[in-house]
Amino acid sequence: MFKEVLQEIVDGTEGGVAALLMGYDGIAVDQYVRGDSTIDVQTVGMEYSVILSGIRQAAEMLDAGTTLEVSIKAEHLTTVVRYLTEEYFMAITLVPGANVGKARYLLRTRGARLVDELS
Secondary structure, X not given: OHHHHHHHHHHOOOOEEEEEEEEOOOOEEEEEEOOOOOOOHHHXXXXXXXXXXXXXXXXXXXXXXXXXXXXXXXXXXXXXXXXXXXXXXXXXXEOOOOXXXXXXXXXXXXXXXXXHHHO
């Protein structure tokens, strides 16, 4: 079920490369990589998981409320992360020029389905 949702998000986003569902401990629950891509999405998620935990804690300390989403735009890849629960997040990696708005929309709407399955 998880892989199908991740595939739906990647394939439904122009410029989508890969998506994953991961715990903040850096352990992947599931992932999907578009067939022509060589990205190691699990390593990307593991590296970002520590940073995402820090962002969540900083937002809480600043009374900014619960962190919902983070975007990381680099020269060659953009990663959009959607916080799902206290334990899990999902992310999509995109090429430059990709439809980030569509990716954000799909993460938000499909993420709700994953939260139900993770409970």
